[in-house]
Amino acid sequence: MTTANSTITFGLSKITIEHINAMAKGQAQISLSSDKNFKETIEQGANFLKNLLQEDGVIYGVTTGYGDSVTEQVPLGNVHELPLHLTRFHGCGLGDTFSVEETRAILGARLTSLTQGYSGVTWELLEQLETLLAHDIMPRIPQEGSVGASGDLTPLSYVAAVLVGEREVFYKGELRSTNDVFEELNIKPLTLQPKEGLAIMNGTAVMTALACIAYQRAEYLIELCSRITALCSIALQGNSAHFDDILFNAKPHPGQNQVAAWIRDDLNHHKHPRNSSRLQDRYSIRCAPHIIGAVKDSLPWMRQIIETELNSANDNPIIDGEGQHVLHGGHFYGGHIAMVMDTLKTGIANLSDLMDRQMALLMDRKFNNGLPNNLSAAQEDRKAINHGFKAVQIGISAWTAEALKNTMPASVFSRSTECHNQDKVSMGTIAARDCLRILQLTEQVAAASLMASSQAVKIRIDRQELEHESLSGSIKNTLDEVFTIFKLVDEDRPLEAELRNFVSLIQDQHWTTYK
Numbered sequence: 001m002t003t004a005n006s007t008i009t010f011g012l013s014k015i016t017i018e019h020i021n022a023m024a025k026g027q028a029q030i031s032l033s034s035d036k037n038f039k040e041t042i043e044q045g046a047n048f049l050k051n052l053l054q055e056d057g058v059i060y061g062v063t064t065g066y067g068d069s070v071t072e073q074v075p076l077g078n079v080h081e082l083p084l085h086l087t088r089f090h091g092c093g094l095g096d097t098f099s100v101e102e103t104r105a106i107l108g109a110r111l112t113s114l115t116q117g118y119s120g121v122t123w124e125l126l127e128q129l130e131t132l133l134a135h136d137i138m139p140r141i142p143q144e145g146s147v148g149a150s151g152d153l154t155p156l157s158y159v160a161a162v163l164v165g166e167r168e169v170f171y172k173g174e175l176r177s178t179n180d181v182f183e184e185l186n187i188k189p190l191t192l193q194p195k196e197g198l199a200i201m202n203g204t205a206v207m208t209a210l211a212c213i214a215y216q217r218a219e220y221l222i223e224l225c226s227r228i229t230a231l232c233s234i235a236l237q238g239n240s241a242h243f244d245d246i247l248f249n250a251k252p253h254p255g256q257n258q259v260a261a262w263i264r265d266d267l268n269h270h271k272h273p274r275n276s277s278r279l280q281d282r283y284s285i286r287c288a289p290h291i292i293g294a295v296k297d298s299l300p301w302m303r304q305i306i307e308t309e310l311n312s313a314n315d316n317p318i319i320d321g322e323g324q325h326v327l328h329g330g331h332f333y334g335g336h337i338a339m340v341m342d343t344l345k346t347g348i349a350n351l352s353d354l355m356d357r358q359m360a361l362l363m364d365r366k367f368n369n370g371l372p373n374n375l376s377a378a379q380e381d382r383k384a385i386n387h388g389f390k391a392v393q394i395g396i397s398a399w400t401a402e403a404l405k406n407t408m409p410a411s412v413f414s415r416s417t418e419c420h421n422q423d424k425v426s427m428g429t430i431a432a433r434d435c436l437r438i439l440q441l442t443e444q445v446a447a448a449s450l451m452a453s454s455q456a457v458k459i460r461i462d463r464q465e466l467e468h469e470s471l472s473g474s475i476k477n478t479l480d481e482v483f484t485i486f487k488l489v490d491e492d493r494p495l496e497a498e499l500r501n502f503v504s505l506i507q508d509q510h511w512t513t514y515k
Helices: 017-024 036-054 067-071 082-089 100-114 123-134 153-163 178-185 196-201 205-235 245-249 254-266 288-310 335-363 380-385 390-405 428-462 473-485 496-507
Strands: 006-010 028-032 094-097 142-144 168-171 174-177 318-320 325-327
Touching: 006 017, 006 100, 017 028, 017 100, 017 205, 017 288, 028 123, 036 123, 036 318, 082 153, 082 196, 100 123, 100 153, 100 196, 100 205, 100 288, 123 153, 123 196, 142 153, 153 196, 153 205, 168 178, 174 178, 205 254, 205 288, 205 335, 205 428, 205 473, 205 496, 245 254, 254 288, 254 473, 288 335, 335 390, 335 428, 390 428, 428 473, 428 496
Parallel strands: 006 028
Antiparallel strands: 094 142, 168 174, 318 325
């Protein structure tokens, strides 16, 4: 667990998803371990490479060209120029720019990998990364241009370029020349050693950082979606027995049963069981634990994969300084992150689809068990001209449709590239970007659903169709939180600003859930 004033130490201990997110949000400082053995391990690898070069060793990306150009031998007199060329010819990224928060996570993920001690980098390179994070100097990194093997080459070239004082950075809210910021802060540009360009760029830091961010947002959405389901069940006068613990003991998926327990407690099932005029509620209510729970049950293996990738040496070649081996392989391949992101984005889109169906029930007087059409709280003489959440529901359908469209797995769209050297690639970064887009859309659906379901419950209370005292403490707290900043929609008004505020609060994990 990290706090606003905590320090995350890189070197000898495992870095977690929570660490990366705390760094990304500016909630923690970072430092390199002061352990003598850690520094010796880093220097051992760099010294081994230096000695090997003096012995005229052949090392991929150090004394050879890159990728398919491996057959090109680089004269020893030019090897110190080679990493700079690598950073420069990869400076061709396009698309939107990663946010400062995402970029902090990317730097944290790269530092985690390099501090494993198998990349042959110098201590000075690690210190330069530490300096960027300490001063919050964030490289401007375009999002597009990585196929996820040979790692995130093009986006990470923007990190490498900043280390040597080139390209642009975000500093104190402004986009500025790296060189100008370095001069202002008296930071000396790094001179890359022969393998260091490859060590920074030839890895999975971008996709892994985005996976850490996506994981934590998904974890919260699972809880919020459970709370929204409870609000919908109350508003629809549903049957709380659908979530009974005896029922769920018969199908013991732990995540599913945790979701059922959350909803059961929200509904105050054991103190005030709720009965429906129907024997069985519709699937979007009755089967919500099975839908939400499937995502929750996938989280443990996703965490294991993300954190294993995060705490790995994922560049090429691997430098074993202690045993004095140079090992050529494919650890830059992002297949594990691609698999997790393709899976997670489908799970999150399912949550969007679930809430979309729940909102369809709430809005339609044919199905909402006596609630006003479109949840309008207008008075009788004003009902004809007020339309409540009608357009919001259209928006929910649009956001859900886009989320579902983006679930096409990226990992199956491998392309042979780079003269067929990279003939099978992971597309992990595209999968991670897709996942974040689906999360954004689903958070928009959740924002609208939280507003609408809270309004529906409030309408029941105001009509005296629901006793306020029968509500659980958790539901009362949520209603209090919502109506502190949200006014019941009786007369039609533009809701965009309120929706945007709710989305922002969801992304800040403002709403109290189950922790």
